[in-house]
């Protein structure tokens with residue numbers, strides 16, 4: 585029987601990385617996506633670059649890493665717009681309390697938060713934070729709002745946290761995040777997945793219409 589093509593081959597995935605210690609695990613996620621044939625573009629917040637260097641993701645993806653909203657635009661188009669036109673799906677891992685709060689509030693003060701508002705794509709969010717932060721009502725309200733708006737959450741898991749405590753807040757493991765991307769692409773291909781943050785009446789734009797980065 586002919587082997588089925590890996591769903592990740594040739595797929596264009598935007599990976600957002602924010603400022604938490606779990607950012608090192610995202611390197612494994614990106615490495616797996618690339619090895620399985622996906623094209624990956626990484627957007628890092630300034631805080632994220634304190635945990636993992638852009639060079640790590642640049643080397644894994646063999647692409648420039650986006651860190652600065654004010655870096656020279658490619659072909660007269662700002663990075664957040666060209667990424668929005670390029671990608672098919674987005675994964676934010678780890679997602680800090682700060683990023684989740686900004687997205688829930690519609691704030692856009694850096695390249696990643698601006699890109700998240702500019703894209704019309706299905707989005708997976710993989711939170712990671714201290715248990716007390718995760719349990720704060722304001723964080724839970726933000727998560728509930730984003731779930732209602734169609735953002736897919738994976739994790740966090742319970743376990744030992746980098747701060748030495750045990751509880752809920754660990755980012756899901758790389759294999760689980762890769763599986764979440766596969767599921768999302770399967771659903772998107774089957775027309776069962778709306779871009780995050782859109783009204784339910786909206787029709788998903790055909791992925792085939794999406795082009796290359798400007």
Ligand SMILES: Cc1cc2nc3c(=O)[nH]c(=O)nc-3n(C[C@H](O)[C@H](O)[C@H](O)COP(=O)(O)O)c2cc1C
Nearest residue numbers: 602603604605629631632680681682683712713714
């Ligand atoms: C050592 C260290 C670890 C941190 N880990 C987390 C974390 O896991 N989750 C989180 O929400 N914030 C964490 N923070 C706080 C964020 O880095 C901080 O809120 C930052 O403003 C987030 O910026 P960003 O969302 O733009 O990446 C940590 C801070 C430090 C110094």
